[in-house]
């Protein structure tokens with residue numbers, strides 16, 4: 179009989195834009211015994227998770243809960259529940275994940291229009307606002323932090339304009355939540371999707387979302403009740419087209435995440451433990467302190483890379499603190515460098531997609547992976563690897579530059 183070896187993943191230093199290293203406390207939380215999903219002990223944990231999510235999203239929204247599935251399940255749940263066939267959706271695209279918003283919106287039957295910005299830049303908010311004034315769409319869908327380019331779109335003015343024009347603003351904050359401020363209420367964002375395996379440092383498998391009453395109202399008009407669960411009052415007052423998906427029907431999920439506790443799916447028990455523990459860690463550190471930590475290690479990393487003689491990709495004015503994109507030097511095989519980092523040093527960095535494939539490396543400093551040891555190890559290992567590839571860099575400076583940043587900040 180064929181036998182399979184014991185599972186023993188190699189220890190890795192993960193410096194990608196997700197998935198990233200997970201706090202051991204979260205891993206431990208995932209190993210606790212299962213509770214039934216309607217056990218009051220478990221529903222209390224669900225409620226606490228919702229409460230902590232509101233804090234992390236800076237919102238008073240009633241609705242803040244996770245969708246079971248990876249981050250794109252959150253995006254799909256929001257768009258599927260909101261978009262009725264014929265609704266218009268505007269998607270300003272400045273990287274790969276903008277295209278994902280287009281794809282999902284089209285599948286939902288929306289009439290999608292796009293604006294496109296060169297990868298490595300973001301939009302001047304005025305450009306988007308001018309477009310929505312000219313042709314107000316039903317929904318504006320936008321990425322906050324584009325992990326594919328390392329750029330972050332300012333949202334505040336856009337949120338204000340959307341509210342004035344009665345446009346619903348849906349934001350993919352998958353990569354930014356927990357690493358920089360995502361001020362849902364202050365910026366007037368109507369629905370926001372976060373991610374677990376990025377700055378929250380929880381394994382992939384859940385997508386925290388939040389949305390306000392404007393969104394809940396549109397969804398309520400489309401509510402469909404599963405046959406075996408119908409009560410007499412259900413099924414009336416529906417004016418919208420029913421939501422096509424059962425799994426991603428936010429109106430059904432609301433009944434599951436509220437005291438009604440109507441059965442929907444079986445909550446992903448161990449993932450909920452993980453999310454709750456991950457959020458507890460975020461709140462213990464403090465949101466502001468956590469954002470400062472992401473900026474501190476970004477400063478050290480950037481100082482090291484530039485002293486080494488490497489150039490960064492993208493407009494520095496809109497750089498995401500948790501993703502740093504590096505131009506692969508001329509005539510260097512970027513994949514060979516990545517392979518050597520992984521196999522000789524146990525460090526993983528990311529390549530890129532589409533127009534940037536083979537042109538940049540992407541280095542993540544997210545959540546639990548965002549620490550001094552990782553930054554110093556990466557700089558030392560990258561220097562050695564590039565020397566090994568005969569790249570003419572300035573040896574000996576990178577780690578020193580990062581240490582300078584750390585020492586200055588300790589003073």
Ligand SMILES: *Cc1c(COP(=O)(O)O)cnc(C)c1O
Nearest residue numbers: 248249250275323325350352353
């Ligand atoms: C990672 C990421 C996603 C997709 O997340 P999955 O968990 O892989 O589904 C979507 N949007 C952005 C901006 C991301 O960085």
